[in-house]
Amino acid sequence: MPLRSDPLDELAIPDGTTVEEHDLVTDGDVFVGGQSTVEFGVRGHNVVAGERVQFGGHIEAEADCRLDMWCDVDGEVLVGRDAYLGERVHIAGQLLVSGDLDIGDDVDIERGFEANGWIVIRNPMPTIVFLFVYLSQLLRIGEEEAAEEAISELIESDADADPVVIPRNGHVSDDSWRVSTPATIGDDCRLHGNIRAETIDVGKRNDVFGSLRGRGDIAVAEDTVIYGDVTTRSGTVTLADGVQVRGDVSCENLEFHEGATVEGTMRAGGEMTMVQAGARKQIAADGDGGRKEGKSEERASEDVGQETSDDAESNAGDDAEDETSDPVEVDADDADEETEPTDDADKVETVDEEDGDDVESVDDPESPNDEVEIEIVSPDENSDDDADTDTEAEVKAEE
Known part of the structure; x- marks a missing residue:
């Protein structure tokens, strides 16, 4: 796995993610960057949150759950394996852990906690620092296989699904998903709220109950329904076959398939391109280019038909003249x-x-x-x- 300077550099929503009445549900892991806000609950395989993250609902983790310093959970925390709570974490409900519990100083759990394994009360180090120190020690003693297994256990989930990634300073709620990074949405998802990002890439067969707004390009794949507007400042909006937009489209350049449906108004400051089956047709920004082109093609076809009819008439006239102008011999x-x-x-x-x-x-x-x-x-x-x-x-x- 290649290491990047910032692993939480985009909003990533994997395939099959749904937002139910009060929870964000996914089959994979959930990674939340520091100083972010998630106003509803989270259900996933592993749940990892950075510093000063606020959750507005319950947390249900099938495997491990790690909450860094100053995290706030407005609900209960249910963990299937081990739990790691940093310093000054606040939980408004009850903490239930099936495995071991590693808890820091000044942790506030209003309704108490239960753990079936070992309970260690100390000040755990931050997640990134812990992983770095642990892996470095394994590599120093020559345990490369153990280091690879630790990385695979952390990254790969039992469900073999991509994780939900919420970048740093992100805000997720029923009303809006606001991030300052690119956003990628997988296939077969059901989301609530307006999505605000740098660029937006939406997969196939999604239902987005909100609008899409970005500074760059916005691409919507086949059979996706957007219950709102699609707006970008200086980018290109691409609508694939079967896309339905229950609102307006405003962008710099617009490229849409002939099978896409827009119930509102389409505005483009630059070019409009309609993609047909195996062909493309460019339309001027004022919307007259396609009609002019169609008229010119009709006129060209009419001229060709007129020329063919004139040629047929001239040929018939020449044949008649040849028949009447044959000389007659007289003895x-x-x-x-x-x-x-x-x-x-x-x-x-x-x-x-x-x-x-x-x-x-x-x-x-x-x-x-x-x-x-x-x-x-x-x-x-x-x-x-x-x-x-x-x-x-x-x-x-x-x-």
């Missing part, structure tokens, strides 16, 4: 057999040379760039040509 014999024009032939319009713009052009398949002009000849000219051919035939016959 010379058929031209000679034409009958004399009738009165209706006078209705045929002739194309003047001046109206060159109205001349119909036909595209040649072999040379599409060449234009062919077709002139409609009047039937009078055809009759004159036939008369000339008849006179030539009579002259040859006479010769």
